[in-house]
Amino acid sequence: MILPPLVINVRVYEADKTDFHLWLPLFLLWPLLLVILALVLVVTLLVDFVSFISGNRYRHFTLLVLNSLLLLAAVRGTHAHVNKPNTLVDVDIY
């Protein structure tokens, strides 16, 4: 089962300048996204059906939306750590 990203953790630290820390709980946004997705899927299914009836060769808008979500889910597990003198950047997507 492919799980979407649940939390994004970003930290940017520059000595004596910046100490930015963001912990974003994405799992709180997923219910909202599900509602939007349901509405979008209704529209894409309708468009695909009309394309099918009218004989249009391209009728993959629903698959396009679903695969875009898969692409979003695949971001989970990305980590980037940069450690320079006096600078630290951490990006973690869990």
Next chain:
Amino acid sequence: MTEDRKRILGLLAEGKITADEADSLLDALGSSAGEPSPASASRTADWPKGPSATGAPKFMYVKITGKDTVDVKVPLGLLRAGLKLTSLIPPQAMDQINDSMGEHGMSFDFNNLKPEDIEELISSLREMEVNIDTNEGDNVRVFCA
């Protein structure tokens, strides 16, 4: 060993500074030279040191060590999902993408990519390893595991 380290140890050998002073100077040198913080080092402790010998790779790793330390881990599922998505892009948009890529010197037609090619491509990445040593003493490694 860097020149600064040699100088500090030289001062210690000459008796101009004490062992404690040398220790604190070396510590300061280490932290300013971009050594990974303990937290950062522990995060990457379980990362593989090289390409995996068997099985399909799951992540692409980019590791830069030297003056700066960079550790990047990217899921190969992202590549898989991205390439699958390209097969669903409307033909008109795909033609525009191919034209734009061609203008930038990348004559590559995504329409020719089939799902089995994607799996073969990702499987082949297991054998890929880039290892670069720069004149500045940095080491860049890219591999999949």
